[in-house]
Amino acid sequence: MKLKIVVVLTMLFMGVWAMASAQESLETIAAPDSIQAAPLPEPAKELSAKDAPDDHGHAIDVTWAKSPDDGERLKNVIGYIVYRAANPDGPFEARSGLLLGTTSYTDAGALNEGENDFMPDYQDYYYRVRAMTQDSTVFADSDIFGPVQSYGQWYDKGKTAVLLLVAGFLFLTIFFISKARGGAELYVRRLAGIEAVDEAIGRATEMGKPILYVLGLGTAADIATIASYTILGRVAKKVAEYQTGLIVPCYDPIVMTVAQETVRTAYLDAGRPDAFNQDMVYFVTNQQFAYVAGVNGVMLRERPATNLYMGKFYAESLILAETGVVAGSIQISGTDEISQIPFFVVACDYTLIGEELYAASAYLGKEPLLLGSLKAQDYAKAGVIILAVIGFISLMLGYHDFVDFFHVTG
Amino acid sequence: MADSKRISKIILAAVIAFFLISWIIKGLAIHDEDSVLWFSVRDAFLITLAAFLTLAIFSFLYKDNPYYKFAENLFVGVSAAYWMCVGFWSTIIGNMLPNLSESLSSTFGVPYKGFNIFYIVPLILGILLLMRLSSKAGWISRWALAWIVGTTAGLNLVRYLRTDFISQVSNTFVPLLVDWKGFGAFYSGLSLASTGQFVMTLSNWVIFIGVFSGLIYFFFSKEHKGFFGVASKVGIWVLMITFGASFGYTVMGRVSLLVGRLTYLFKDWLGLIS
Numbered sequence: 001m002k003l004k005i006v007v008v009l010t011m012l013f014m015g016v017w018a019m020a021s022a023q024e025s026l027e028t029i030a031a032p033d034s035i036q037a038a039p040l041p042e043p044a045k046e047l048s049a050k051d052a053p054d055d056h057g058h059a060i061d062v063t064w065a066k067s068p069d070d071g072e073r074l075k076n077v078i079g080y081i082v083y084r085a086a087n088p089d090g091p092f093e094a095r096s097g098l099l100l101g102t103t104s105y106t107d108a109g110a111l112n113e114g115e116n117d118f119m120p121d122y123q124d125y126y127y128r129v130r131a132m133t134q135d136s137t138v139f140a141d142s143d144i145f146g147p148v149q150s151y152g153q154w155y156d157k158g159k160t161a162v163l164l165l166v167a168g169f170l171f172l173t174i175f176f177i178s179k180a181r182g183g184a185e186l187y188v189r190r191l192a193g194i195e196a197v198d199e200a201i202g203r204a205t206e207m208g209k210p211i212l213y214v215l216g217l218g219t220a221a222d223i224a225t226i227a228s229y230t231i232l233g234r235v236a237k238k239v240a241e242y243q244t245g246l247i248v249p250c251y252d253p254i255v256m257t258v259a260q261e262t263v264r265t266a267y268l269d270a271g272r273p274d275a276f277n278q279d280m281v282y283f284v285t286n287q288q289f290a291y292v293a294g295v296n297g298v299m300l301r302e303r304p305a306t307n308l309y310m311g312k313f314y315a316e317s318l319i320l321a322e323t324g325v326v327a328g329s330i331q332i333s334g335t336d337e338i339s340q341i342p343f344f345v346v347a348c349d350y351t352l353i354g355e356e357l358y359a360a361s362a363y364l365g366k367e368p369l370l371l372g373s374l375k376a377q378d379y380a381k382a383g384v385i386i387l388a389v390i391g392f393i394s395l396m397l398g399y400h401d402f403v404d405f406f407h408v409t410g
Numbered sequence: 411m412a413d414s415k416r417i418s419k420i421i422l423a424a425v426i427a428f429f430l431i432s433w434i435i436k437g438l439a440i441h442d443e444d445s446v447l448w449f450s451v452r453d454a455f456l457i458t459l460a461a462f463l464t465l466a467i468f469s470f471l472y473k474d475n476p477y478y479k480f481a482e483n484l485f486v487g488v489s490a491a492y493w494m495c496v497g498f499w500s501t502i503i504g505n506m507l508p509n510l511s512e513s514l515s516s517t518f519g520v521p522y523k524g525f526n527i528f529y530i531v532p533l534i535l536g537i538l539l540l541m542r543l544s545s546k547a548g549w550i551s552r553w554a555l556a557w558i559v560g561t562t563a564g565l566n567l568v569r570y571l572r573t574d575f576i577s578q579v580s581n582t583f584v585p586l587l588v589d590w591k592g593f594g595a596f597y598s599g600l601s602l603a604s605t606g607q608f609v610m611t612l613s614n615w616v617i618f619i620g621v622f623s624g625l626i627y628f629f630f631s632k633e634h635k636g637f638f639g640v641a642s643k644v645g646i647w648v649l650m651i652t653f654g655a656s657f658g659y660t661v662m663g664r665v666s667l668l669v670g671r672l673t674y675l676f677k678d679w680l681g682l683i684s
Contacts, residue, residue, distance in 0.1 A: 114523070162572050169571070188630050220555070221562030223570065257542065258555055287489030293467070293482040300474040318664075342657035345650075353649065359630045378631045384579055385625055391583030392618065406580035 041069035041077045043140035044103075044129040049148040052106055054159075057121040057152030059108035064142060066103055067131040076133045082107060083128045088144050092128055121151045161406050172379050177372030186371040193332055193350035194360045197231070197308070200330045201238045204305035210245030211235065212304040214295060214320065216311025216335065217288060220254040223358065224336045228310040229262050230361035230370075231334075235308065236266035240275055248281040249298060251291045256283045292316040296323045309333040309348070310357065313340045321347030334360060418476070425477070432679075433458045439681065461679040464671060506533065582621050584614040620648045 044064040052059035062082050070077035079100045083092035084107060095107045107127075109119020126146030132139050180186050204211045213232055218225035232248070239246045248263065250256035260281045267276035284294040299307065300323065307324040309317070310333070317333075317340040324331045325347055333344035334352030344351045352360055355377070362370035387406075394402040437454035441447065466481035507514045508522055509529040515522040538554035541547045588610040590596070600608055626638060627645030634642045676682045 159572070161576055162568060165576060166568060166571060186631060187633070189633055191630075219562070221559050221566060223563070223566060226559065226563060254539075254555070254558060257539065257551065258559065261552060261555065283490075285486050285490035286493050287485075290485040290489035294486045296470065297474070297479065297482050315664075339656055339660060342653035342660070345653055346657070355628045356630075363630075375631050378629050380575075381625045381628060384575075384582075385622060387579055388582045388618070388621060391579075392586050395583060395585040396587065403580065403583045406576055406583070 039074060039076070040138060041074060041131050041133055041140045042067045044080055044131050044142040047127065047129055047142045047145040049107075049125070049127045049145050051148070051150050052108070054153055054156040056111065057150050058111050058119045059106055060125060060127075060148055060150050061104065061106050062127050062129070062145075063104045064129045067140065070131065076138075077131045078134060079132050080105075081130045081132060083130060083141075085126045085128075086124065088126045088146060092126075098132060119150065122149050124149060168383070169376060169380055172376035173373050175372075176375040176379075177369055180368035180372040180375075186375050188359065188363050188371065188374060191352065191356055191360055191363050193334065193352045193356065194231075194363050196330075196332055196350045197235060197364075198238065200306040200308075200332060201235065201242060201244060203330060205242040205244045207305045209305035210247050210302055211239060212295075212299065212302070212307045212324075212329070213246065213248045214307070214309045214311070215248065215250060215255055215259060216309065216313045217251050217291070217316070218255070218312030219252055220258050222312050224310075224312045224334075225255060227358045227361045228334075229258060231308070231310050231364060232259060233262045233266045234364045236263040237270045240267045240270035240272045243272075243275065245304075246280050247298060247302060247304065249284045249291075249295050250281065251284065251286055251288075253283055253286070256281060288314065288316060292319050295320060299323050299327045299329070303327055304329050307331045309335070309344065310352070310360075311335065313337055313344075318343035318347060324348075422476075429458055429462050432461070436679070457679055461675055464675060582617060584617055586614055586618060587611060588614065619644070624648055 044067050046065040047062070048064070049060050049062045051057075052061045064080070067077045069075065079098040080096075080103075081094050081098055082096040082105045084095045085092040096105050099105055107119075107125075110117045112118065113120070124147035126144050127148070128144050129142045130139050131142070176186070201211060213235060215225060215228050215232070218228075220226075236246060238244075246263065248256075248259050250259055260278060263281055264273075264276050264278075267273055284291050296319065298304075299320075304327070307320075307327075307329045309320060309331070313320075313333075313335045314337065317335070317337075321331060321333065321344055331348040332350045332352075333348040334357035335341060335344065336354050336357055338354065341351065341353055345353075358377075359374055362374040391403055391406075394400070433454055436457055437450050440454055441450035463481050463484070466477040467485075469475055470478045503518050503520060506529055507518060508520050509524070509526040510533065512522045535554045535557060539551050541550040588607050590607075596607065600606075602609060623641045623645035625645070626641035627634075627649065629638065629642070632638055673683075677684070
């Protein structure tokens, strides 16, 4: 009997032990599952959204604080995705890709109705930020923020420096123009390149050969092209007086039209409207190297005594100037395209460097309007030097607000 | 004179014969059993024509000649016609009509976007410009020109002031003594590394002197004498050194263009290099 009781107790004990072992092994098997499934991270905090400042509307700035699991604690948050909806119940659509290492995003839509992703102003939007882990199915959504609306601003605070400088420059310009109109003598230093123009026109007259005037590849409204019109007017007037030939091949149809008017007016001023021939200013093509090929051909066939290159030039500058050397012409150039000035310097007899081109028109015209603006430009340059010195000093003293003021945004 | 004409004709005949043979050889070279004969003939013709035009343009390096004139006129004519067509189809048909007229849009097969009154402005300006064709009403075109030049110049004023002027000014704000902690620290830690204190300080001084003297050179309303004369001389040196560096950099770019053209001749046309 005792033996039976011992056997039963032993079997009972073994059964309990076996069940306990089985339970333990089950738990052992189940445990890895609970470890492998990444725990849910904490969502992003302090979500906020507001209209993007200093813009034309159609954009909203969204900011948030990092999830506590981003870089600390679980360290399983790798980035964030911004979602937007038209009402708090959704549906929410993703507005950004996975944003790494940032806690802000500007949700900018298209400006015009009818375009893809158009984002109308003055409409309620609701935002939510999703904290993402390596496993795309494990994430945490923040609270919903809204409503928020986008709208445009009339004044861009980031461009205050531009406003002040434009106002200052306009004030100086108007002041010096009035002074020049009042009869004040405004000095302009000698510009060798421009003084050579008269000499070059005289040479062409003596040789009985035409003058080639190239306005470059700029549009009619480029500052360099506008300066070039003034010089063309002066050259055309002299040409009309001396009865020399003038050839003006143009790259841009609008430039050609303005150039024709300029030359026509110059001939009229010189008292020789009958000598004006519209064909002396003509359109070639507005394909860069085809234009160069055409002008090069003119140089070698017409053999102009003088080539004037004034305006905006690109890769064609050296090709033109080298051909002019081969044709044996006197060459005077002027451009504000910094990368092309070296080519003109090496291949031309005289070169107007950058701003000298703008000054040339004032130098030639001696008109109060141009002289006044030239004087204002000089004062603006003096202002730059003063600002630079103040900038150096403020940086030395560790005062960065002054420098930041000139960093125009937007 | 007669001899010269005869020589020209002989050269022309030789050139034609040379490129005809080249066309045939190229056609045979690129044709295989799988390709259509007509396509091989056409491709060989285009490759040979491109090679001829390239050599015709290169011949300008010797002197002006009829082959260059042919290539030049072809280039100018084709490009002018091409850009005229692009302008017509992309600007007038592709951009203006879909915003003005539904019936004209459907006539030209472009989708109508709805009437937009702002597109009336370029339409009127375009018509005004075309008034130049009339001897009596030609003066009206000046209004359009004044509009185009005036508005664009006004818009450019602010853009240039911002991008060229203010950004230049703000980039000039650099400390003349970088991380200065006294002479002792400066000499003990002297390094020629590009991010080192010495090189950074030197670089900032070059910027300061370069900008200062360059601006002095571009002062027009004061005679360059005395201090102004010295500063403007330094300015022109700074400019010339900059231009020299820019010149060398751009020439290298041009050499790569030449290499591209020579590669076409020796690889695509003659097949001399693989």
